Amino acid sequence: MKRRDFLKSVSGLAAGAALPAMPSVISSAQADARSETLLIVSEGGPNNLDIHGVGTNVPGYEVSWNCYDRLISHEMKTGPGGVPYYDRDKFKGELAEDFKIDDMSVTFKLKKNAKFHDGAPVTAKDVKWSLDRAVSVGGFPTFQMSAGSLTKPEQFVVIDDYTVRIDFLKKDKLTIPDLAVIVPCIVNSELVKKNASEKDPWGLEYTKQQTAGSGAYKVTKWTAGTEVVMERNDDWVGGPLPKIKRVIWRMVPQAGNRRALLERGDADISYELPFKDFQEMKASGKLNVVSLPFSNGIQYIGMNVTKPPFDNPKVRQAVAYAIPYQKIMDAVMFGLANPMFGAAKDKPTEVAWPQPHKYNTDMDKAKALLAEAGYPNGFETTISFDLNFAGVNEPLCVLVQESLAQIGIKTTINKVPGANWRTELNKKEMPLFTNVFSGWLDYPEYFFYWCYHGNNSVFNTMSYKSAEMDKLIDGARTAAATGDTATYDTDVKGFVDLAYSDIPRIPLYQPFVNVAMQKNISGYQYWFHRRLDYRAMAKG
């Protein structure tokens, strides 16, 4: 350290005029600031500080999560490897002091001492206004609310200043969990209304630039694409006072530089690094690397079942036998994923998701199936992937291409730019592709509803339609709402079995979320949104 300081000052001197020596008082004040400041480096930053905004990106979710409160949040439990992991089934109040779930409604009592960042008290009318906003602004927030059957402003009723009731439209097991996701955050209604306009009744332009919540942190400086600075809100009542006073989040586009910053000890935390880097950092042991599976997430190979040749289940099964699963695990993921293939022949299907299928790499079987389907000499097709995730997708597709060539399927690789990927998915014309899906709400029927149901949502990328599948998925949803465990279990097992025998999409693995941090950083928690929660973290 000493040598470095010396050389640093030498290089500074060499570059400019003779400069006065650094006063030592400032240095020690800076050392203090450093120990209470968390420096995060990542590739991308937020484009909007409000999750209700138009097109808010995923880094924006992290700001919302830490700067706004919700009525309720999840309890923590111990997850894989001893890392704290959110408990899917247990809830605690955040702004709510306590809550009571009745047959067709839930009533929240608010904490009376909760204040927004500007000092205004958090009242029931703020809650109602915020939830009205979430179900009315359209786009992603409204869509996410509807996943929990929260669609109409009439559902949110103010009883008195500190009591709110939410009426259910229908029985839905996902309503309560949906109130603990990022979207139903409570916004300072008076402040935002003051800054709203006729054209923008919900004040989205205002909250895009600044946070107007009651959360543990508030954004004090934001330079889009460069940095976000957040300061602790010392009056936060949503939980114990966080230990980190200040969070500086810098965007560093070069993955190599992010790793260098970590290894030299200049940055505290980073994610979005190549898997190879994570694996090497794990092996070297200088940093803490946490790897946890995405909850309810799978990377898969999808096939468009509306068009030949993939409309033939035999062809799909042949492809499933021709995927080089283990090679992908080793050479692309460097072991940082849970395999979703090669379950033992006699393993019974579980009431769980994700779970491995029974296909394995078996070229002879693949060839035989392809011949049976009427393509003894194979065929030509294209395999598409999203360039935004080229680090994983490109080598993966090359391996699949190589392997499929062995059974006579000639594939051309089609690289789709990130901006175009969603358009292409929406068109549902790509014959063969790889993609990831992961759901915030960790329930099998939630995943299947989006990915396999015949209502053909954008995530049913295969355009798969089956009356039997729909019946099983709908059955499981109803059974979950009414608490009919026996029916629920048979339906879940039923749709998993059907998805694997019909195999419109071939699960490859459950990816890991990888976070690398300095040894002196503690308190990392895994959340369904996979972003950082600064509130529990500590340094030193």
Add this chain to the structure above:
Amino acid sequence: MLTMIGKRLMFAIPSLIGVVIVTFLLTRALPGDPAAYFAGPAATKEAVEQIRKKLGLDKPLIEQFFRYTNDLAHGDFGNSLTTGQPVAAEIRNRLPASAELTLLGLIVSIVIAIPLGVLAATRPGSWVDHLCRVTTTAGVSLPVFFTGLVLVYVFYFRLGWSPAPLGRLDVFYSAPPTITGFYLIDTLIARDFEAFRSACSQLILPATTLAIFSLAPIARMTRASMLAVLSSEFVRTARASGLSPATVIVTYAFRNAMLPVITTLSMVFSFLLGANVLVEKVFAWPGIGSYAVEALISSDFAPVQGFVLTMAVMYVLLNLVIDILYGVIDPRVRLEG
């Protein structure tokens, strides 16, 4: 002189109009649907249409164009969708960062390349000449992002001499009040010497990267044009008249050799602006190059148009400056003007 500047500015107008039309059409021709991108992963068809309407992308192309030019005339470059900020403000904030870096890179390069070229020309075939040839060839053959990464690896990661490649200032310093936007100048005005030193040490590596890249054309051009001038008759006359070698080279030969070098400088400056895009990525530099690239990746029209337009204006101004410099150096140009 003034009429010449006026004339040059007049010539610039058609090219600017051309740039406006071409960037508008080019960005529209990009693949990718911004509406689908901004509607988010889970959007329904209706949601995408709703956003398309909000962005005004459902209108016919010609109407979009007129709205765009009308906004431009009012100094409104539109809003960036990815960063959510007005483009004009972002470019204003980011341009000084790029300009400071590029100018410093160019100055470092000139300071090294011109003496190197002059020395190489006065002693052709000597070790100085070979050194000049080898360093410039090596510099121009390496892509800038590679040079940048190597410098970061050696001077930051391995040796620890250089500060973390985290932009214009150390994370724990605050930026000086904006006067010129150039941190080196603003910190001095604010008498914040610590921040000045930090800004300086942050600039060294990226500026060196750019300098290494631009050594070659300047040094080679200086050498070639000096060689030509040195073999001309007036130099022979000057030498024969018994003038000292220093006077001959600096006063007579160098001034005459400057014209092609100035032309090269303007070209080097313009391609440094291009190279900047990659250097900014490597050093997390908050300039306009990295801004434009990110916008391009997400099919965000407004910043790309704003970026190209700013660049076009800068090129026009640069050419104007070069023309004026010609006049200063060579009286013949002034007469023709």
